[in-house]
Amino acid sequence: MIELFSVTKRYPGGQVGLDEVTLKIEAGQMVFLTGPSGAGKSTFLKLIYCEEVPSSGSILVNGRNVSSLPRRKVPYLRRTIGVVFQSFRLIPRKTVFENICYLPRILGLSGQEQRQLAYETLRRVGLAHRMKAFPLQLSGGEQQRVAIARALMNQPEILLADEPTGNLDPELSEEILRLFLEINGQGTTVIFATHDRDLIQRVGRRVLTLEGGQLASDKVLPGKLVDTSDDDSEKSAGVE
Amino acid sequence: MNLSQAIVYFLREAFSSLVRSWKVSLVAITTITMSLFLSGVFLLVSSNLRQLIEGWEEEAKLVIYIEPDATTGEAERLQSHLRDAAWTSDVRHVTAEEAGVRFRKAFPSLGELLEGWSKSPIPSSLEVLLDRNTLPAPDQLDSWLDQLRQDSAVSVVDDDRDWLRQLEAVVYAIEALGMVLGALLLVTAVFTISSVIRLTAYLYRDEIAVMRLVGATEFFIRGPFYVEGVLQGLAGGIVAIVFLAAGHALLMERYADSALSLLTVKFLSLSELLALMALGSLAGLVGAIASLRRESLGQTAETPEWQEED
Numbered sequence: 178m179i180e181l182f183s184v185t186k187r188y189p190g191g192q193v194g195l196d197e198v199t200l201k202i203e204a205g206q207m208v209f210l211t212g213p214s215g216a217g218k219s220t221f222l223k224l225i226y227c228e229e230v231p232s233s234g235s236i237l238v239n240g241r242n243v244s245s246l247p248r249r250k251v252p253y254l255r256r257t258i259g260v261v262f263q264s265f266r267l268i269p270r271k272t273v274f275e276n277i278c279y280l281p282r283i284l285g286l287s288g289q290e291q292r293q294l295a296y297e298t299l300r301r302v303g304l305a306h307r308m309k310a311f312p313l314q315l316s317g318g319e320q321q322r323v324a325i326a327r328a329l330m331n332q333p334e335i336l337l338a339d340e341p342t343g344n345l346d347p348e349l350s351e352e353i354l355r356l357f358l359e360i361n362g363q364g365t366t367v368i369f370a371t372h373d374r375d376l377i378q379r380v381g382r383r384v385l386t387l388e389g390g391q392l393a394s395d396k397v398l399p400g401k402l403v404d405t406s407d408d409d410s411e412k413s414a415g416v417e
Numbered sequence: 418m419n420l421s422q423a424i425v426y427f428l429r430e431a432f433s434s435l436v437r438s439w440k441v442s443l444v445a446i447t448t449i450t451m452s453l454f455l456s457g458v459f460l461l462v463s464s465n466l467r468q469l470i471e472g473w474e475e476e477a478k479l480v481i482y483i484e485p486d487a488t489t490g491e492a493e494r495l496q497s498h499l500r501d502a503a504w505t506s507d508v509r510h511v512t513a514e515e516a517g518v519r520f521r522k523a524f525p526s527l528g529e530l531l532e533g534w535s536k537s538p539i540p541s542s543l544e545v546l547l548d549r550n551t552l553p554a555p556d557q558l559d560s561w562l563d564q565l566r567q568d569s570a571v572s573v574v575d576d577d578r579d580w581l582r583q584l585e586a587v588v589y590a591i592e593a594l595g596m597v598l599g600a601l602l603l604v605t606a607v608f609t610i611s612s613v614i615r616l617t618a619y620l621y622r623d624e625i626a627v628m629r630l631v632g633a634t635e636f637f638i639r640g641p642f643y644v645e646g647v648l649q650g651l652a653g654g655i656v657a658i659v660f661l662a663a664g665h666a667l668l669m670e671r672y673a674d675s676a677l678s679l680l681t682v683k684f685l686s687l688s689e690l691l692a693l694m695a696l697g698s699l700a701g702l703v704g705a706i707a708s709l710r711r712e713s714l715g716q717t718a719e720t721p722e723w724q725e726e727d
Contacts, residue, residue: 226630249634256632268624279624280631282426285418327631 178204178366179225179335184234184244186220186390194220194229196390202368204334207361209377210370212387218370221387222337225368226258227251239334256280259328259336259365263343265320267312267327273299274308277327284331298326302356318349325356335366342371350376423640430641431648438617442649445606445613449653449700450660452602453693457661457685459595460693465683466588470581477577479545481565484572485536491570492541498568499545502561506548513537540572603700610649610704614642618709643705650701654694661685 179202186194195217202208210218223229224236227243236244243254267276274295281291299305302322312320321341328336338357342350354369354376361367371377377384377398386394418426435442481499483492492510499508511519516539521528531538552558566574618625628638665684685693 252629252632252634254632255630260630266623266627266630268627271624276627279628279633283418283628283631283633283637285422285426327627331632 178202178206178239179368180235180237181224182235182237184224184231184236186217186224186229187232193217193390195224195231195387197234198387198390198392199234200385200392200395202366204366205361205364207358207367207369207382209380209382209384210368210387211372211374211377211384212393213372215389216387217390218372218387219339220390222260222339222368222370225335226255226260226337256331257334259325259331259333261321261324261328261336261338261341263340265312265317265324265344267320267323269312272309272311273304273315273323273326276312276323277330279327280331294330295326298329299323301329301360302326316349317345318352321345321349321353322356325353325360329360333365335368336360338367338369340371341369342373342376351379354380418637423637426637427640427644431644434617434621434641434645435648438613438620441613441616442645445610445649445701445704446653446656448602448609449606449650449697450656452599452606452700453654453657453697454660455602456595456599456696457657457693458664459591459599460689461661461665461685463588463592463595464685464689466584466591468683470584470588473577473584474581475549477547477581479547479562479577480575481543481545482540482572482575483542484570485540487570492543495568495570496543499543504548504551504553504558505545507544507546509544509546511542511544513539513541516540516542603696606650606653607700607704607707610646610701611708613649614646614705614708617645618642639709642709643702646701646703646705646708647698648701650697650699650704651694652697653701654697657697658685658690658693 181198181200184195184198188194198217198221210221212218220229224231225238225243227246231244234244235242238254239257241254246254274292277295277298278291281294286294295308296305299308302325304319304322304326307315307319307323312323315323321344325341336357341357342353345353350373357367357369358380381398383395383397385392481495483495487495496508496510499505514537517531517537520531520539553561562574562576565571625638662684
């Protein structure tokens with residue numbers, strides 16, 4: 178699914194984002210990416226969704242070498258990858274529906290199809306009842322759920338999350354984490370970047386640790402928290 | 418999304434942006450209106466002048482003044498020579514007395530100037546109408562006129578085409594001035610539209626970044642901005658035409674009897690009006706393209722505010 182071969186990323190100022198990283202992530206895996214600030218977590222994710230280009234090495238995503246992907250082909254790759262950020266990146270002047278429907282609109286789906294897809298996706302994240310709300314009318318956890326819904330709209334094969342719980346309190350963090358587990362349980366490969374080691378300890382799964390841009394460790398931790406994919410999302414989010 | 422869906426999407430987004438940022442859009446539309454209005458005024462004046470000149474050229478004639486000492490036989494020979502030319506349609510003899518009557522009619526207050534002469538001070542002449550269909554090349558006609566001037570019976574050859582040529586030079590000058598001023602103002606309009614679109618793109622940089630993140634192609638990101646530029650240019654063209662039409666109608670009504678009306682007899686043709694609108698649209702498109710160059714719009718799915726550390 179995702180393979181990195183001796184990938185190095187150096188920024189113009191000489192700063193090293195990633196240094197000779199080689200690893201493989203199988204389809205359907207949930208992987209935690211951890212390390213201190215500046216370790217290279219965001220760079221790692223940016224290289225996968227082609228926001229950055231590696232200085233050397235190769236990156237294969239679904240068998241395609243994305244490190245030399247022409248600029249014009251990047252949008253088509255991004256349609257297969259969902260990305261979620263710490264700062265949610267929602268447009269405050271747009272409703273939840275409008276925020277998550279950028280891609281369906283670009284793909285030419287009709288208004289009815291967009292509404293149906295938005296409803297189904299928001300239902301997955303437990304926010305079907307907030308479709309007409311504006312982001313600032315939502316709590317932090319709800320805003321992150323909207324961001325996740327936006328990332329899921331095109332049913333991506335890969336979901337990248339860059340510190341998605343960084344702005345949330347522990348309770349909401351766990352709620353969001355359960356959502357990621359659930360999404361992973363449905364077959365989506367998830368790479369979850371976080372520096373919250375407690376969160377990782379509770380979940381388990383494979384953990385990649387970056388330090389100074391290098392892959393310091395790659396191990397699988399046993400965890401207690403399991404995904405709740407059998408539960409109804411609206412219920413797990415505390416929504417009737 | 419197919420092309421028709423894309424066009425509908427671009428139009429909807431562009432209209433929505435025009436409405437949302439109507440104040441800055443108004444500035445862009447105003448500058449393009451000014452440039453196209455000025456270009457239209459010059460076009461209107463020059464096309465009317467050109468039409469006038471064409472009308473006068475139809476009636477252009479040669480007046481050959483006969484030497485006072487020339488004999489009747491010489492005058493008749495000259496008249497016959499003129500009639501023989503393939504490009505003359507009519508040759509009419511105007512006697513000195515007839516010329517005096519015309520002068521008094523044209524300049525009643527100067528009539529006394531002709532009094533007291535033993536012989537009329539205005540010579541008799543031959544008025545020659547030229548047949549435009551059989552006119553030779555200008556060089557050949559000029560050489561024929563030079564030969565006439567050498568004739569012992571000819572005093573002066575007055576060629577209407579001389580002052581029409583001067584008038585044509587004036588029209589060329591007006592057209593050139595119009596083009597230069599119009600082009601300068603159009604460049605200003607392009608810069609204004611470019612700035613307005615860049616500002617709009619800056620205001621919506623967060624949306625642009627999200628669109629890039631979810632996989633929108635540059636075509637879909639830039640399309641609405643291009644259409645917005647074209648719409649601003651088109652709107653400027655339409656408003657300019659409305660002002661031109663209103664100004665033309667006003668001049669025709671208020672100054673119908675003055676010389677000014679000669680310059681506004683004919684309004685711009687449909688093709689000229691379409692050209693003005695096309696020019697406005699093109700200026701808008703150029704402005705949009707200039708504003709969305711790669712270095713100004715960027716290629717990233719992030720905004721500076723969203724930059725996150727590792």
